[in-house]
Amino acid sequence: MTFLTDAQRTQMLANGAARARGEAIDPYPVVKLYTLDAGAAWLLVSLDADGDLAYGLTDAGIGFPELGHVSLSALAGVVGPRGLRIVADPHFTACQPLSAYTAAALRDGSIND
Template identity: 55%
Template sequence: MQLLTKAQRATLLANHRQQGLTGTVDHYPVVKLFTPDAGCTWLLTELDEDGDTAFGLCDLGLGFPELGYVSLAELESLRGAAGLPVERDRHFQADKPLSAYAAEAARARTIRA
């Protein structure tokens, strides 16, 4: 499975362009990625023009979720403990901006989406 659909990729790129034009924008996450066997989750809101560098809320399962950048190529190559690849949550629908997910994750020490 591809990590991003064409529509998600287009929205992530558009969010990045809007961010550059208007300054800080608190986008709703576009896609949720996760490892089914390693406890990692990423809620992504933007994709750089390079097509690889994404921005969002990253939780590596260590109790310290944080906002930051991640390489899609690295996520595609990542495998969990049982050898399973990163997957896209096909049912995820964001219901709040990224800052709200980040605040909740800081309190809970994990992403609960």
Template identity: 50%
Template sequence: MKTFHQDQRRQLLANGHANAGREQTQDFPPVVKLFAPWGGASWLLTELDPDNEDIAFGLCDLGMGCPELASVSLSEIGAVRGPMGLRVERDLYFKGEKPLSASADSAHREGRIIA
């Protein structure tokens, strides 16, 4: 999936390196928001696995009322097709301003990602 700008990819990788192998990880703000324009699925991503750049970590919401912090495969997200062949898109105007934990807390209260 080639949905990120170079600077976003660099930041996701830097965050991944900072948290790799650590028990106490840093609580970064999301770098990228992906969403399915035909439904309620969205992802707020904070980092890429430095050993496998296909794996991202963040707040994942498949639109079923139970968002969770998880690792996801970017190639699997990229393979998803909606009605008329629509693909998952990057929110061009998203700016992650609060830590991921704050986004997760509000998502758990609301049953969906609010961003």
């Protein structure tokens, strides 16, 4: 399953390369992934050169959002309680940098965008 468009993949790889060079970046999330049946969400900003390991804000839907890495191939295999897979939100457009989403999620206990 492919979550990213070519343009999103290109932007996330560029952000990942900047992070790998040690640049202090605070990009806007590029893609939002979510479960249709479990309340989990991921706001992803960068992708490692391997094309699989993404970085961003993760929310498993249990009240403890955090920054971290996630494997896109692992997410592709996740099935929710009603048998639904994780999908990319085609209507998501970030309106603030990752740090602002993180601060709000930590305050609220979930990603609310």
